[in-house]
Amino acid sequence: MYVQLYDTTLRDGSQGEGVNFSLQDKLMITKKLDEMGFDYIEGGYPLSNEKDFEYFQKVQELNLKHAKVCAFGMTRRRGVDASEDVGMRALVDSKAPVCTVVGKTWDLHVTEVLRVDLEENISMIRDSVSYLVSEGREVIYDAEHFFDGYTANPEYALQTILAAQEAGANLIVCCDTNGGSLPERLVRILNEVRNKVTTDLGIHCHNDSDVAVANSLAAIDAGIVQVQGTINGIGERCGNADLISVAANLALKYDDHEVLTQGNGISHLTELSRYVYELANMNFRVNQAFVGRSAFAHKGGMHVHAVNRIAHSYEHIDPETVGNERRILVSELSGRSNIVAMTTKYKLDHDQQLMTQILERVQELENEGYQFEAAEASFDLLVKKLAGTYEPKFQRIHYRVNVETAGQTDPLTEATIKLTIDGDGPVRHEVGEGDGPVNALDTALRKALLPTYPNLKGMNLVDYKVRVINSTQGTAASVRVVIESKDENDVWSTVGVSENIIEASWLALVDAIEYKLFKDDGDVKHSV
Numbered sequence: 001m002y003v004q005l006y007d008t009t010l011r012d013g014s015q016g017e018g019v020n021f022s023l024q025d026k027l028m029i030t031k032k033l034d035e036m037g038f039d040y041i042e043g044g045y046p047l048s049n050e051k052d053f054e055y056f057q058k059v060q061e062l063n064l065k066h067a068k069v070c071a072f073g074m075t076r077r078r079g080v081d082a083s084e085d086v087g088m089r090a091l092v093d094s095k096a097p098v099c100t101v102v103g104k105t106w107d108l109h110v111t112e113v114l115r116v117d118l119e120e121n122i123s124m125i126r127d128s129v130s131y132l133v134s135e136g137r138e139v140i141y142d143a144e145h146f147f148d149g150y151t152a153n154p155e156y157a158l159q160t161i162l163a164a165q166e167a168g169a170n171l172i173v174c175c176d177t178n179g180g181s182l183p184e185r186l187v188r189i190l191n192e193v194r195n196k197v198t199t200d201l202g203i204h205c206h207n208d209s210d211v212a213v214a215n216s217l218a219a220i221d222a223g224i225v226q227v228q229g230t231i232n233g234i235g236e237r238c239g240n241a242d243l244i245s246v247a248a249n250l251a252l253k254y255d256d257h258e259v260l261t262q263g264n265g266i267s268h269l270t271e272l273s274r275y276v277y278e279l280a281n282m283n284f285r286v287n288q289a290f291v292g293r294s295a296f297a298h299k300g301g302m303h304v305h306a307v308n309r310i311a312h313s314y315e316h317i318d319p320e321t322v323g324n325e326r327r328i329l330v331s332e333l334s335g336r337s338n339i340v341a342m343t344t345k346y347k348l349d350h351d352q353q354l355m356t357q358i359l360e361r362v363q364e365l366e367n368e369g370y371q372f373e374a375a376e377a378s379f380d381l382l383v384k385k386l387a388g389t390y391e392p393k394f395q396r397i398h399y400r401v402n403v404e405t406a407g408q409t410d411p412l413t414e415a416t417i418k419l420t421i422d423g424d425g426p427v428r429h430e431v432g433e434g435d436g437p438v439n440a441l442d443t444a445l446r447k448a449l450l451p452t453y454p455n456l457k458g459m460n461l462v463d464y465k466v467r468v469i470n471s472t473q474g475t476a477a478s479v480r481v482v483i484e485s486k487d488e489n490d491v492w493s494t495v496g497v498s499e500n501i502i503e504a505s506w507l508a509l510v511d512a513i514e515y516k517l518f519k520d521d522g523d524v525k526h527s528v
């Protein structure tokens with residue numbers, strides 16, 4: 001059976017705290033979802049604001065291949081003719097081929113929130129749906145608070161959706177608006193309802209009980225034809241059902257269900273997830289099922305040992321089927337298998353003694369506060385050092401960092417560096433200024449190294465993180481600095497640990513620069 005996916009990232013997703021898509025973001029996401037084969041895209045609420053109204057004008061120029069664009073709104077206001085209601089007019093004026101109308105199911109909401117009588121609410125539903133049908137639109141009726149309403153007053157809840165059915169709704173969507181339902185209740189109610197309505201049913205779950213995806217899958221087993229949700233599960237409060245997980249589960253775990261067959265869907269889910277995070281200006285959730293960076297990251301030594309032999313021994317699917325990748329991490333929890341996996345590219349695995357030596361050194365350093373799983377470039381340099389193939393690219397004689405405050409101006413930071421490139425060679429002595437100590441050190445170091453290593457011009461620091469790793473010791477505690485660097489081809493991370501934040505930064509900085517130079521010489525192989 002084909003299951004329709006209805007994406008409401010641009011409407012319900014926008015109701016998530018901190019989410020605000022620009023008009024351009026909305027159009028770009030629409031295009032992406034269409035390419036992936038999503039069936040319905042709820043673009044926004046045209047009555048709500050100018051941006052959403054304009055979206056529906058602009059989206060007509062996109063020439064979508066498959067997806068139908070839906071405009072969202074509520075039933076007509078109390079006591080107003082549907083044809084004169086501003087919300088109804090906004091839906092019609094949006095020119096969207098599909099209108100999705102939300103109406104009240106729960107008698108509590110009708111009498112205490114809307115403050116209309118039960119009959120008027122039924123009329124509001126019937127009038128709104130039939131008006132939009134008469135305007136030639138496909139109408140999806142979202143029955144808000146369906147499961148809570150049905151539990152409180154099943155007869156009335158049923159009357160509301162029968163009104164939508166009689167008025168010509170194409171689909172009735174049962175919404176778990178407060179996200180409080182568990183699968184057992186949801187399926188029981190859907191089974192009861194399915195015997196009493198002839199219109200196709202859909203499901204719209206919120207994640208307040210952390211089971212929105214499980215509820216959506218259970219609803220499919222109970223015969224619904226459409227799942228509504230958002231990319232990455234963003235949305236009001238705890239969010240909506242994550243369509244990434246819904247789609248991946250349906251495509252990969254069921255023999256008799258299909259999704260996203262009209263596009264390049266499943267194998268691009270990881271890319272889609274990250275695209276939406278980027279446009280929403282949100283951090284990726286590393287442990288997100290299927291598409292997170294850690295979704296197939298193996299850390300425990302016993303796991304890595306098994307994965308090296310049979311990948312699926314610790315993986316529920318092949319990561320590539322959703323566009324993700326397997327990663328092996330090194331840490332104090334590693335066994336020799338992790339080290340073997342991480343050094344395969346250097347073909348050192350025949351040297352069991354070296355493997356053990358690397359493992360012991362990683363464990364020692366992690367005990368001091370290093371963390372190699374986020375600094376694979378420093379790990380590669382460590383391997384080189386222990387394998388005896390490391391020749392330093394320069395030797396530090398000393399550095400000095402000065403921070404000066406004068407009057408009301410911002411502090412001035414200056415770093416001086418003294419080094420030699422090859423031991424006996426001439427001493428280079430350079431000064432650099434910067435916004436802070438690390439920036440000043442980086443500037444001075446580059447000045448000293450650039451005449452010999454001009455390729456450092458193409459390298460930049462892109463991120464700098466500091467963490468206190470033994471906070472019980474106050475200012476004497478160690479700090480861990482992780483630096484992310486990039487050039488035109490790669491991004492890599494390095495780590496330094498010291499009781500002195502400048503020295504920790506220096507160690508991470510030196511690793512970053514040496515890694516770049518070894519990489520360009522082909523002496524380390526980039527795989528981060």
Ligand SMILES: CC(=O)SCCNC(=O)CCNC(=O)[C@H](O)C(C)(C)COP(=O)(O)OP(=O)(O)OC[C@H]1O[C@@H](n2cnc3c(N)ncnc32)[C@H](O)[C@@H]1OP(=O)(O)O
Pocket residue numbers: 012015045047048049074075076077078102103104113114115124144177236
């Ligand atoms: C479950 C959901 O996610 S539904 C979607 C929720 N999304 C949003 O609210 C985001 C967009 N909303 C908005 O931009 C605004 O709330 C608007 C434009 C829709 C309405 O704004 P306002 O007219 O200022 O009303 P306000 O938001 O304060 O209150 C909602 C009004 O709609 C009424 N209303 C709520 N649901 C319905 C409904 N299903 N049918 C008819 N009227 C409804 C309420 O009774 C209230 O009207 P009242 O003050 O006359 O009692």
Ligand SMILES: CC(=O)C(=O)O
Pocket residue numbers: 012102142143144145175176177178204206
């Ligand atoms: C329609 C909707 O967003 C809800 O009921 O949650």
